[in-house]
Amino acid sequence: MTKSAKQVNICKKRITPSLLNKQKILMLMSFPFLIWLIIFAYVPLWGWIMAFQNYRPDLGIRNSPWAGLEHFRRLFADQQFHEAFRNTIGQSLFLLAIGFTMPVIFALMLNEVKYLRFKKIAQTISYLPHFVSWVIVASILGLILNTGGPINTLLLNMGLIERPIAFLGVPNMFWPLLAISDTWKNIGWNAIIYIAAIASVDQALYEAAAVDGAGRWRKMWHITLPGIRTVIIILLVLNIGRILDIGFERQILLGNPVNQSHSRTIDQYALEYGTQMFRFSYGTAVGMFKSVISLILVLAANRFARKLDAGVF
Amino acid sequence: MKTGHKRKKIRSQDGIVSGILIYAFIVFILIITLYPFINVVALSFNDSNDTAAGINMLWPRSWTLENYRRLTQYENLGWAAFNSVLRTVGGTVAGILCTATVAYTLSRNDYVFRRSIGFLFLIPIYVSGGIIPYFLLIRNLNMMNTFAVYIIPMLISTWNVIIMRSFMDNLPFELQESAMLDGANDFTIFSRIIFPLCKPVVATVSLWIAVGHWNSWIDTYLFNAFSPHLSTLQYELMKVLDSTNIGNAAGRALMNPNAALAARMVSPISARMAITVVVILPILMVYPFIQRYFVTGMTLGAVKS
Numbered sequence: 001m002t003k004s005a006k007q008v009n010i011c012k013k014r015i016t017p018s019l020l021n022k023q024k025i026l027m028l029m030s031f032p033f034l035i036w037l038i039i040f041a042y043v044p045l046w047g048w049i050m051a052f053q054n055y056r057p058d059l060g061i062r063n064s065p066w067a068g069l070e071h072f073r074r075l076f077a078d079q080q081f082h083e084a085f086r087n088t089i090g091q092s093l094f095l096l097a098i099g100f101t102m103p104v105i106f107a108l109m110l111n112e113v114k115y116l117r118f119k120k121i122a123q124t125i126s127y128l129p130h131f132v133s134w135v136i137v138a139s140i141l142g143l144i145l146n147t148g149g150p151i152n153t154l155l156l157n158m159g160l161i162e163r164p165i166a167f168l169g170v171p172n173m174f175w176p177l178l179a180i181s182d183t184w185k186n187i188g189w190n191a192i193i194y195i196a197a198i199a200s201v202d203q204a205l206y207e208a209a210a211v212d213g214a215g216r217w218r219k220m221w222h223i224t225l226p227g228i229r230t231v232i233i234i235l236l237v238l239n240i241g242r243i244l245d246i247g248f249e250r251q252i253l254l255g256n257p258v259n260q261s262h263s264r265t266i267d268q269y270a271l272e273y274g275t276q277m278f279r280f281s282y283g284t285a286v287g288m289f290k291s292v293i294s295l296i297l298v299l300a301a302n303r304f305a306r307k308l309d310a311g312v313f
Numbered sequence: 314m315k316t317g318h319k320r321k322k323i324r325s326q327d328g329i330v331s332g333i334l335i336y337a338f339i340v341f342i343l344i345i346t347l348y349p350f351i352n353v354v355a356l357s358f359n360d361s362n363d364t365a366a367g368i369n370m371l372w373p374r375s376w377t378l379e380n381y382r383r384l385t386q387y388e389n390l391g392w393a394a395f396n397s398v399l400r401t402v403g404g405t406v407a408g409i410l411c412t413a414t415v416a417y418t419l420s421r422n423d424y425v426f427r428r429s430i431g432f433l434f435l436i437p438i439y440v441s442g443g444i445i446p447y448f449l450l451i452r453n454l455n456m457m458n459t460f461a462v463y464i465i466p467m468l469i470s471t472w473n474v475i476i477m478r479s480f481m482d483n484l485p486f487e488l489q490e491s492a493m494l495d496g497a498n499d500f501t502i503f504s505r506i507i508f509p510l511c512k513p514v515v516a517t518v519s520l521w522i523a524v525g526h527w528n529s530w531i532d533t534y535l536f537n538a539f540s541p542h543l544s545t546l547q548y549e550l551m552k553v554l555d556s557t558n559i560g561n562a563a564g565r566a567l568m569n570p571n572a573a574l575a576a577r578m579v580s581p582i583s584a585r586m587a588i589t590v591v592v593i594l595p596i597l598m599v600y601p602f603i604q605r606y607f608v609t610g611m612t613l614g615a616v617k618s
Contacts, residue, residue, distance in 0.1 A: 028500075030415060033468075039450070041442075043442075048446065057449070136593050184345065184346070267444060280445055286443075287443025295440045
């Protein structure tokens, strides 16, 4: 109680001791989770101090020697970091190009299906890969992209290639491969929001267009697409804001020493320096650099999206 | 009149062609979605000598259970399955209770700390400390090589709190009011009145949490890689996949003796597919029955955000 009583002075005036007493059970229900939150979300932020130190686990954050901006200077000079930065952006752009557009197309096509039973089954099947782990996807990809697997067999039979290709061993193919496998996994799931948006488009517009003799594609282009434009643009903007947050899970699973030049992302670079080479301060500096840029991007994107939202409604 | 008739006919013909195109596109998507799963299952039941002749199949050419029998060679698989099930069940129960409790306190408009606590929960969506400070935190908490690392750091996700809270916001406040007048305390109101009314959203969020736990391997990889008896199924599969890539295995062996151990085992494609099926089976089995709950929640969340 003394702790919360202390907070009273900082907060608003309407908080009285009797009110606090009345809500003590609510406080008991939320304060343990507040402590949990501080430990697992805010203590790591405090750890950013390490980026300006030469952190040594035996000395801790309090006693480790200061390093100033040395880690950042070294970071900007490192060729491998430039590569990781390029890969992060490249992978994200491929993901935007394929992974963002395909669900929109899929939703538009599903909307044209008049047999509800088929539509429902198609939707159910399309969600399935969203619920399997990336480990499973990696295992499946290992099979599908195998030199004797279906993709190579198909390409050989069509005469497009003369010799089987080990796709995961070709660095240049990593970006599209990641984007395609992510699209495969999430196309149905990501289409849900568009399907919901399409359902709320005014049906009278279609009837009016039909009277004017508009065909399927014209209705799609002139009514459905403009009807869900806001949703598409807002999601696009939010996705662009998250362009650096591609993570390292998929890259660890699908990456290998051969395609590393195109698979390693900023997060993975930080992880490798921090946990494998035990350069904690350097790894923290990498993560901090990414988080700060990412924060600026996300906030800008959110602002922009809100503006768009307000502009339409 | 004649021209009108003609136009109508042309239009309907156009509709048929485009209709076929649309169905073809959707069927194509469904085939590429399903084919890999069928191929994996077929290979897992196919004789490994026969598999060497060709891996493209929709049905086992030479039926056998040998691949599954051979899984007993991976002595760690039993522990891994045990841990995966335990963390999924325990993590989901703990997670949903904590999430609902937080969501309830944040849904109470009269709660004095509602805004400040809500704000604190929101910030981590925008900025996180990064992987290295988090790694060191887990280390300093002495949670490396413990089962607790699977449960405690994952207790609450802000997104799930938002979804549950928005559901609770839509419940009529009168329900709580009468109980308050009867002198029930806030926890009783939550546990007896609000939580039971939240069944639909509890189902959805529980499923998400459960899938997240079942599919997680990064935490095993980062924190429990040196404790074989704390392994998980996803991580075991990851190690097997890793070992099929020689260059990969050699690199990883430097940091992770567990992976090196797996590298020494022969893992032909048949065994790999059998493990894949074991890891994916729970999801495939429950999926048809519960997929509607997933989607309900998705639209619920989409409306809110």
